[in-house]
Amino acid sequence: MSELLFPRVAFIGIGLIGSSLAHVMRRDKSAGWIVACARTQASLDTARELGLADEVTLDPATAAAGADLVVIAAPHSAYAELGRRVGPALKQGAILTDVGSVKGAAVRDLGPIVPPGVHFIPGHPVAGTEHSGPAAGFAELFEGRWCILTPLPGTDAEALARLTRLWESAGMKVETMSHEHHDTVLAITSHLPHLIAYTIVGTATDVEETLKSEIIKFSASGFRDFTRIAASDPVMWRDVFLSNREAVLEMLQRFTEDLTALQRAIRWGEGDKLEALFTRTRAIRRSIIEAKQA
Amino acid sequence: MSELLFPRVAFIGIGLIGSSLAHVMRRDKSAGWIVACARTQASLDTARELGLADEVTLDPATAAAGADLVVIAAPHSAYAELGRRVGPALKQGAILTDVGSVKGAAVRDLGPIVPPGVHFIPGHPVAGTEHSGPAAGFAELFEGRWCILTPLPGTDAEALARLTRLWESAGMKVETMSHEHHDTVLAITSHLPHLIAYTIVGTATDVEETLKSEIIKFSASGFRDFTRIAASDPVMWRDVFLSNREAVLEMLQRFTEDLTALQRAIRWGEGDKLEALFTRTRAIRRSIIEAKQA
Numbered sequence: 001m002s003e004l005l006f007p008r009v010a011f012i013g014i015g016l017i018g019s020s021l022a023h024v025m026r027r028d029k030s031a032g033w034i035v036a037c038a039r040t041q042a043s044l045d046t047a048r049e050l051g052l053a054d055e056v057t058l059d060p061a062t063a064a065a066g067a068d069l070v071v072i073a074a075p076h077s078a079y080a081e082l083g084r085r086v087g088p089a090l091k092q093g094a095i096l097t098d099v100g101s102v103k104g105a106a107v108r109d110l111g112p113i114v115p116p117g118v119h120f121i122p123g124h125p126v127a128g129t130e131h132s133g134p135a136a137g138f139a140e141l142f143e144g145r146w147c148i149l150t151p152l153p154g155t156d157a158e159a160l161a162r163l164t165r166l167w168e169s170a171g172m173k174v175e176t177m178s179h180e181h182h183d184t185v186l187a188i189t190s191h192l193p194h195l196i197a198y199t200i201v202g203t204a205t206d207v208e209e210t211l212k213s214e215i216i217k218f219s220a221s222g223f224r225d226f227t228r229i230a231a232s233d234p235v236m237w238r239d240v241f242l243s244n245r246e247a248v249l250e251m252l253q254r255f256t257e258d259l260t261a262l263q264r265a266i267r268w269g270e271g272d273k274l275e276a277l278f279t280r281t282r283a284i285r286r287s288i289i290e291a292k293q294a
Numbered sequence: 295m296s297e298l299l300f301p302r303v304a305f306i307g308i309g310l311i312g313s314s315l316a317h318v319m320r321r322d323k324s325a326g327w328i329v330a331c332a333r334t335q336a337s338l339d340t341a342r343e344l345g346l347a348d349e350v351t352l353d354p355a356t357a358a359a360g361a362d363l364v365v366i367a368a369p370h371s372a373y374a375e376l377g378r379r380v381g382p383a384l385k386q387g388a389i390l391t392d393v394g395s396v397k398g399a400a401v402r403d404l405g406p407i408v409p410p411g412v413h414f415i416p417g418h419p420v421a422g423t424e425h426s427g428p429a430a431g432f433a434e435l436f437e438g439r440w441c442i443l444t445p446l447p448g449t450d451a452e453a454l455a456r457l458t459r460l461w462e463s464a465g466m467k468v469e470t471m472s473h474e475h476h477d478t479v480l481a482i483t484s485h486l487p488h489l490i491a492y493t494i495v496g497t498a499t500d501v502e503e504t505l506k507s508e509i510i511k512f513s514a515s516g517f518r519d520f521t522r523i524a525a526s527d528p529v530m531w532r533d534v535f536l537s538n539r540e541a542v543l544e545m546l547q548r549f550t551e552d553l554t555a556l557q558r559a560i561r562w563g564e565g566d567k568l569e570a571l572f573t574r575t576r577a578i579r580r581s582i583i584e585a586k587q588a
Contacts, residue, residue, distance in 0.1 A: 231579035
């Protein structure tokens with residue numbers, strides 16, 4: 001596919017997701033001119049060396065000025081301040097989107113700064129690796145994965161269609177839903193699993209030094225699978241948990257209740273309860289395989 | 295490698311691990327004659343169709359009689375009864391081993407039935423998949439993985455060396471340690487991770503039916519990695535938790551404390567605590583990669 005979707009694109013943040021999307025746009029020539037903005041000159045240098053940007057700047061307003069598409073690809077804690085700086089620079093007809101994992105927070109922090117005539121469409125490409133930074137990006141990151149857009153009521157259909165085409169060009173299946181629904185679903189499928197993985201890796205390695213080397217040695221017996229998830233970007237994930245606090249705490253409460261019940265079953269030797277759960281969870285795996293998400 | 299290690303081998307249980315080891319022994323001609331024993335005729339039929347056994351029987355004593363190597367490859371809850379039946383049939387000089395995940399339980403349930411002159415060497419090939427049954431086995435399952443043997447003090451060196459050669463022929467790196475130490479290490483690296491994975495998959499899918507399909511749809515965002523672990527054999531894992539109860543409950547207690555601390559940090563917006571943990575867990579992943587266990 002080679003279609004010029006946006007003459008001028010600004011990436012505010014050029015980490016794993018931002019740089020991967022820039023790779024896609026370079027490959028497909030869907031952007032006429034790419035401006036990258038980052039917090040550090042080092043990131044900008046890397047983005048330029050990789051040929052991901054025609055222009056780089058440390059100033060978000062400079063990046064956003066005149067852009068047809070502005071992609072906020074920074075941790076959630078930076079949104080409010082970035083919004084303040086980017087808002088006044090946005091041109092009429094521009095699309096403002098983001099790639100963050102919590103859509104309620106995007107609406108809260110960016111919504112108020114969007115001038116009339118600018119199309120604000122929060123988005124979440126559900127893709128990633130445990131690596132971060134501009135050098136970690138690659139065009140194929142998004143292929144076959146879901147992108148969730150959470151347009152507010154009354155969003156311009158043409159703008160939504162154009163943003164959808166962009167993510168489809170990256171190989172994604174695009175779905176739209178409300179930001180509230182997104183945050184509930186992702187709290188279960190993504191935020192809780194990450195929180196648990198971070199916890200267990202912390203717990204397992206909070207042991208005497210001699211045991212630690214053995215834990216690493218025998219990690220393939222189950223532990224290893226958690227360490228990959230628990231290697232994800234620390235700042236991004238800190239912000240996810242703080243930004244989706246209510247939904248995460250709600251799911252965490254349910255999880256804790258279930259874990260306590262299992263703990264009790266183990267203590268009292270109630271094997272039938274354990275087996276019943278383990279049989280049920282095995283069936284879930286089959287559903288995922290059937291849904292071709294395995 | 296082609297070395298006849300054991301003229302007659304009996305597999306008591308021929309599921310994923312038993313059948314995989316039988317595949318190895320067929321490939322390497324390390325067994326002269328293989329007898330398979332299982333709880334169901336269907337498993338025996340499968341084992342025979344796959345060419346894994348020269349002889350099959352539903353009676354553990356018949357299988358063990360005259361064998362040079364007897365491999366208990368059944369769930370832990372069957373050990374005591376299998377021991378009672380196999381014990382009297384064991385011939386002088388035979389090696390009795392097992393492949394279970396809890397070595398204290400193996401010593402407790404099999405130790406007392408071992409006649410003088412029989413070499414009892416508990417073992418644990420740390421390998422597996424989420425599939426089970428005799429048709430799930432394959433010779434390469436063990437390659438590059440660890441096998442932990444937990445010989446009791448005074449174990450015959452020649453018998454230990456012969457059993458070690460068998461697992462090495464399967465491609466495993468063999469390590470020996472006490473059964474108590476094994477159970478502590480595996481509680482952390484394997485049992486706790488499995489318990490947590492089973493719990494989270496249960497929690498996440500205990501939701502309204504409409505949400506459930508979305509959880510499966512968007513499972514690649516983290517949840518999916520847990521479902522593979524939580525698809526492991528229900529009976530085997532029920533037995534693991536009940537057999538290694540003390541060590542599992544101890545680790546679970548630590549995990550719960552750590553999770554409660556994180557929950558509190560999220561509730562009170564203490565981002566620095568979250569970030570500090572997530573930065574530490576990311577470093578663990580690097581250690582695993584450096585140890586070539588990733």
